[in-house]
Amino acid sequence: MTQNKNLNILFTSAGRRVELIKHFKEIYEELRIDGMLFTTDVKSNSPAGFISDKHILVPRVDSKDYISKLLEVCKEHQISLLIPLIDTELVLLSTYKKSFEDIGVKVLISDVRTHEICNDKGLTAQFFASKGFGTPKSYNINKELKNENIDNRLLIKPAKGSSSIGVHILTTIDELKFYSENIEEPILQEFIEGDEYTIDIFTDFEGNILTAVPRLRIETRAGEVSKGKTVKNPLLIQKAKELVSALPGAMGCITVQCFLTKDNEVKFIEINPRFGGGVPLSLAAGADYAKYLIESLANRVISFDINDWENNLLMLRYDAAVFVNEDKQ
Structure with a gap:
């Protein structure tokens, strides 16, 4: 049809x-x-x-x-x-x-409740913890400022922000004092070491999960991936699907970020319920959500298996430009 x-x-x-x-x-x-x-x-x-x-x-x-x-x-x-x-x-x-x-x-x-959770990193951290998902430990800034030094590296970031703007790694109390006074609604968490992943989770229009594609963030620029690779890691795929299933009324493209530690622990740090900047890698690998959406809207039979995506596909991004005569716009 x-x-x-x-x-x-x-x-x-x-x-x-x-x-x-x-x-x-x-x-x-x-x-x-x-x-x-x-x-x-x-x-x-x-x-x-x-x-x-x-x-x-x-x-x-x-x-x-x-x-x-x-x-x-x-x-x-x-x-x-x-x-x-x-x-x-x-x-x-x-x-x-x-x-x-x-x-x-x-x-x-997605449902407004999901966007409220994801729009505030403090609420996001509370969501992870309340649902039993691994996430960096959060600290009370005022309490930590009373200490003479920082035992381990910490990370401070704004509750509402994107593109890694305002994210800083701290090693001293002086740094904590400075950034806590200069970041709006700061959040203080433990610094996690490990491989950083973005996972694209795609759903149908009813919110049923279609597939999940982990992407290793090899290199980033201005908070967006510049070099990435698809990785068929069963643990990451399972945890990402469980996470999206726990969100209230999640639908569409849900992009989650996490670390995979050397102990094989998944630590979720962020949820962006929209198309992420690196999603072209997942589409190119064969998890072609754009094609799925278009065929669905056109009432056509889905012509491919969205779960049959290519492992270890590299994306190497570069600068490009659009050239246009301003007088002819």
Whole structure:
């Protein structure tokens, strides 16, 4: 059975997500899908906007008009699926999910309770501990400041943040004092040594887990993976699936970060319930969630096994650019 109307997808806050949009376009061409890929952003020179079929300017996420503008865009362009791409809009969009569903738009987003947990690293740490998942030990900053020195390396970070901004490793009390006074809502945890992984967990539209793909973070730049490798580690896959199953109403692409210690212990540190920057590696390995979403929306039989993804596939990212004449925008 094929779709009865054009299949249009909207990516909000598209920014620099060029690789992801390109991949969706390739799947449209491969499957001969009738439809368009739309992007929104506050800037007209968003790189992803030059890759999509149509780029639309919208207010900032914190504007009172943001949701009404997105609803207007969805109605005007008959959007079938809305895919949010940045953390700051997830709680808001999950709150208004029904408003989009009422006009026939699916939103690839989890329940608001999950986004509230994931948006605050303090709540995330509490969630890990309450559900019995391994996670770095948390410390009371005021209590630690009373000590004369730090026995072991500690890590301090803001409760709300992304791209590793504001994350610092501490070895002295002076450093703890400085950063605790200069980071908004700081969280203090033990420093974990081990191999760092990002795990992409994909679900269907009902929240049923389809697959989980661990990616070894070989090298990062500005908090985003620049060199990575897929690793079929059964322990990581099992723990990641258990974690997502424990989240309230998790749906879509759930990206979790963890360390695998030398003692083979999994220590979860973060959850991002959206497409992560390194997700093109999982898609290229064969866990092609973009293809799954498109075939599902088009009411087609899923043509591949999303669990049959390639092990030890390396991703080596490099800088690229979009060139456009400003006078012809």
